[in-house]
Each structure stands twice: as structure tokens, then as C-alpha cells.
Amino acid sequence: MTNDFIRIYTQTDQAQEWITKYRGCLPLFACVLGFTETGLIPGISAAGRTCEDRKYTACADAEFLYYGAKHKPKYSLPPLAAGASPVIISRAVVEALNIPLYLFNAGLPQSPAVPAIDLGGSSARCLSQGAAMELATVHHLFKQGFVWGERLGREIQNRYFILSECVVGGTTTALAILTGLGIPAVGKVNSSHPVCNHAQKWAVVQAGLEKMRSRGQPEEERREGGKEGRKDIFPHPSGRTSGSAALTQSPLSGNPPAALSHSHTPTLPHSQPTAIWPLRGKASRGDTPPGRLWRCANANTPLSSSPASIDPLHLVAAVGDPMQVVVAGMVIALSRSCGVLLAGGTQMLAVYALISAIAQVYALSWRPEEVLIGTTRWVAQDLTGGTIELAQLVGKSNITPNGVTPPLLATELSFADSRYPQLRAYEHGFVKEGVGAGGACIAAHLVQGWQQHQLLQAIEDQLEEYEKESEYRTQNCE
Secondary structure (H helix, E strand, O other), rough: OOEEEEEOOHHHHHHHHHHHHOOOOEEEEEEEEEEEEEHHHOOOOOOOOOHHHOOOHHHHHHHHHOOOOOOOOOEEEEEOOOOOOOOOHHHHHHHOOOOOOEEEEOOOOOOOOOOOEEOOOOOOOOOOHHHOOOOOHHHHHHHHHHHHHHHHHHHHHOOOEEEEEEEOOHHHHHHHHHHHOOOOOOOOOOOOOOOOOHHHHHHHHHHHHHHHHHHOOHHHHHHOOOOOHHHHEOOHHHHHHHHHHHHHOOOOOOOOOOOOHHHHHHHOOOOOOOOOOOOOOOOOOOOOOOEEEEEEOOOOOOOOHHOOEOOOHHHHHHHOOHHHHHHHHHHHHHHHOOOOEEOOOOOHHHHHHHHHHHHHHHOOOHHHHHHHOOOHOOOOOOOOOOHHHHHHHHHHHOOHHHOOOOOOOEOOOOOOOOOOHHHHHHHOOOOOOOOOOOOOOHHHHHHHOOOOOHHHHHHEEEEEEEHHHHHHHHHHHO
């Protein structure tokens, strides 16, 4: 179904209600930065021409999103085989609408050269090892995401948060999480390549899940993930947390960082940060025990036929990335008091499934009616993937609330008539999405009523400024 400049693909009534509720509201925009060594596998991602380029993609995107084109970056946007970085789209909207911006470092190999909230995480090892992160790190990142979501949600009641991500190789970790949760996602995920490299992704995921299975779940981790351990580690559905001593330590103590803001003034692409602080205030299958998830031996194995159960946070520790669990914690908390637009495609569908699994296993309350997934037309209509079918499969998986399909919508933005070949490359399958580009365009329509021509103009202006500044710096360096 089409709603003006937004097309709704699943759960039309819920999406329409959400749009009506938040139309005209200025959102807040958060980007959660993470890194997985999976992204360094040759050919796995096109978010950087070389493996070396991809090491710094998240830092470069964060810097551009925060400062814009006029700033001389420490980390330059990586060269691409074709297309332009999707952060140019996101920056165009954030700058034009002066949307408050938060950057969260969930786990990067180097610190970004921008004011970012460091969550004390770490980057992930390649998921093919079946041991991507320490379980303690996953627990810590979930808590951090939950607490930040709880705090920010209290501040922006009756508005909504755009949650975006930047993780190179993230569609492969998404495939791993979806598969580990029993969702047959093979051949349905997207990628930054014009034709998705499904076979390569699946080989990596199979290797990781097999090593996870062969390693098993250590006895001490089973105890930690058991009833008593969960009670000490995770926030209660009431919003209060047990194990409060750990949650009150740095980086949550002291004065929280300010939101980041952007000026409309062309000569001042970034204004001083404007503080918004202080912050004030389903049925199981067969004989499966309630609240447990069953692990698949492969993508075609039904969820109920696998003999071993797994905790979703153990799954993240085995084959996930740091962004996933942070966003999951944020959404559970945010949804209790405000709207959430998960800005992305495959990666955010995996996060949605992860949220549902965590909420079920740990008996955490959340409000799925407040959560939508928003992406670009290039993802939703990618003929080499299956985004819409994937959303429907998540709904059929017995981990979503009452088996409801997650609401999926997309901006109808087209670059077919752009004067820039880098943007026209999107129409040929390159890049597609990233750094919340689709969500930003949806917000531009909901806040300002922007249609195709306003968005295209703002994005082309941003790209033009970027090219001029890049050319100027190149000439001055010669």
C-alpha cells in the first residue's frame, strides 16, 4: 500500500496508525556504530573498495553525519566500486530538519573523531569462528542499550526515535542471527552489492553456527543464563533494574553527554551541541518449554525439530555484532514511552527478531505497536533478496508477539533522474541503504511533507558540497 511518499509493505493498519500518530513530530536520530571482522572478508561487502577501507567506514560515516562536507575529516568516506555513501542522504535530512543527533560507539577498533557516547563495548571477531564476542560484553552492551533507551524515552514522550546503524558486514551477521533463531533467511537478505552474494554469506554463517554448536554452551554460561543469573543481569519489565550497582557505574554516572545538533546556516554546517539533559524524570511449539528458542541445524530445519535450545544473547556472542544487542536493548526500553523507527533493511529485521526473542526468554515487556522498520525502495524491491518475504517469515517464527509480522515500510525516493551518476547507481542495485538513509527520508516526509523533488534536491546539494570540498582539499595537497 502507498501512503503519499511512503509505501507500506506489511502490517498496513499498524503502520498507518503509527504514521498518523507521529506525523509532524520532529524525531531524534541515533546511529549505533559497530564493527565485525566479518566485514574484512574479501568481497563480503561493498561498503568500501578494499578491506583496509572497510576498517574505517563506520568512523568516516559518523564524522560526515556529524560535521557534514565542510569539515576536514580524520577519516574520509571510503571509495566505493560504484555509488555514493548513504550517509550523504542521512546527513542531508538531519541537517535540513535540524534533527537532534546521538552517536553511540558500541564497539569499534578505533575511536571515532566525533563526540560519541562510548558504551564500553568491543568490536566483534569474524562470525565464522562461532565466538564473535565475549558473553560478558554482550550482557554489558544490552544493559547499556536498555538504560540509554529508558533515559531517552522519558525525555521524548509523544515523539519518536530513529535508530540507525553502521556496521560493515552487518547483513551477514544479520543472516547468522536470523538463522540461529530458526528463521529460514538464506537467499532473502540484502547486501551493498548489486547482486547479493548469498553463497558467500551462507558459507560464513554455516561455519560460524557449526562451530557454535560444536563448542556448545559452557556450564558456567548456562548457569549465568539461567533464571537466577537473568534476575541479576537484566532489567525487569517494570523498568527498574536489578544488579543496580553495575548499572550506576561509568559511563552512566556523572553528567550524560548532550545531544548533537545541526544548524540550518550554510556557513555553519555544525552548531555547538545543544543539551537536552538532564533527563527527567506466545505459545511454544509442541513440548517446547515456554520462553525457550530452538536452534536450527541448517536453514531448512524447522524450528521445532532441533534438539538443543539456545539463549538469544549467547547467539549474539557466537555469531553477532555489537550493534545488534545495543539496539535491541534500546528498542525494548524506548517502546514503552515513545515511537521507534528502526532505520534499515535486513539488519533491522534481524534486530526485530532478536528483540522478540530476548523479550520472550527474559520476560521483558515492550510495545511492538510502537515499532516500525523503515528502509529504502532499493532494499524493499531488491530482486536479488527477499525483504518482504523475510519480514513475513520473522512474523511466522513463533518469537514475535502473537506471531505478528513486523511492520515494514519504505521511502519511494528515486535517483533515476539525478544529475549525478553516483546516485543513479542506486537504481542499478549499488549501495541501497545504510546509516538510516531510508528512515531519514521517511522522517523528512512525515515532518515537512517532503516529496521526491525536495529530497532529491537536498541530497544532490549535499553531494555537490562534498565533491567541491574534496576537490579543494585534493588541490591544496598537491
